[in-house]
Amino acid sequence: MNKKILATAMAGLFAGAAFAAHFSYEGQEAPEFWGDLHPDFAACKTGKFQSPIDITDAIETKQHRPLAFKYTGEADTVINNGHTIQVSFKEGSTLELENKQFKLVQVHFHTPSEYTFGGKHFPMVGHIVHQADDGQLLVVAVMFNEGEKNPVIEGIWKDAPQKHGETKPIKSVDVAALVKNFDAYYRLEGSLTTPPCTEGVMWIIGKQPITASKEQMETFTKIIGKNNRPVQKQNGRAVLVSQ
Numbered sequence: 001m002n003k004k005i006l007a008t009a010m011a012g013l014f015a016g017a018a019f020a021a022h023f024s025y026e027g028q029e030a031p032e033f034w035g036d037l038h039p040d041f042a043a044c045k046t047g048k049f050q051s052p053i054d055i056t057d058a059i060e061t062k063q064h065r066p067l068a069f070k071y072t073g074e075a076d077t078v079i080n081n082g083h084t085i086q087v088s089f090k091e092g093s094t095l096e097l098e099n100k101q102f103k104l105v106q107v108h109f110h111t112p113s114e115y116t117f118g119g120k121h122f123p124m125v126g127h128i129v130h131q132a133d134d135g136q137l138l139v140v141a142v143m144f145n146e147g148e149k150n151p152v153i154e155g156i157w158k159d160a161p162q163k164h165g166e167t168k169p170i171k172s173v174d175v176a177a178l179v180k181n182f183d184a185y186y187r188l189e190g191s192l193t194t195p196p197c198t199e200g201v202m203w204i205i206g207k208q209p210i211t212a213s214k215e216q217m218e219t220f221t222k223i224i225g226k227n228n229r230p231v232q233k234q235n236g237r238a239v240l241v242s243q
């Protein structure tokens with residue numbers, strides 16, 4: 001990823017505000033038009049390795065690559081940016097994969113899930129965004145099924161602003177609990193799933209869903225609405241599965 005593209009991606013990811021007014025999930029700024037909304041969003045239309053995709057066939061790798069999550073849970077803010085509810089973390093939480101360290105940056109949510117398994121959406125997904133010192137982004141996706149109430153979600157929703165564009169402080173979020181049973185996973189190359197749709201993002205998608213209650217998912221949808229980008233073409237990309 002070159003510096004300019006990276007800077008654009010970061011602006012979209014972290015500042016939010018610069019792009020917040022310029023895309024939507026419905027109407028004239030719906031996902032099919034993202035690539036035409038701004039020159040910086042071109043990858044949404046012309047990119048070859050876009051996310052999400054539908055995962056059907058995956059190549060089994062015998063070599064299991066363990067993920068070393070070291071999350072302190074020390075959070076900073078929770079923002080409602082109009083596209084999602086997002087918690088930003090203080091420095092100090094990391095994820096290590098193949099001797100490379102990624103810093104935990106933020107976690108946000110989508111209803112329904114963006115990646116699908118054999119055409120099937122999960123009702124909700126959490127995207128845990130990490131970044132290495134060289135700028136490489138790694139997103140861990142945790143699928144949610146409807147079931148028991150999730151205490152981590154409970155804590156985030158409790159502090160989440162109802163109004164678009166508002167930020168509130170949040171002390172701690174036990175993000176480690178979201179990946180407690182994270183074992184088997186898919187791995188592929190993709191992109192940001194929101195404009196500017198920058199490519200070169202490593203995706204790690206847990207096979208095993210966790211649960212949140214129907215009410216918790218409805219609370220999110222009431223505040224944000226449906227916010228999943230439709231699946232994109234795989235274009236010959238390999239999808240690996242760890243076991």
Ligand SMILES: [Zn+2]
Pocket residue numbers: 108109110127193
């Ligand atoms: Zn996301």
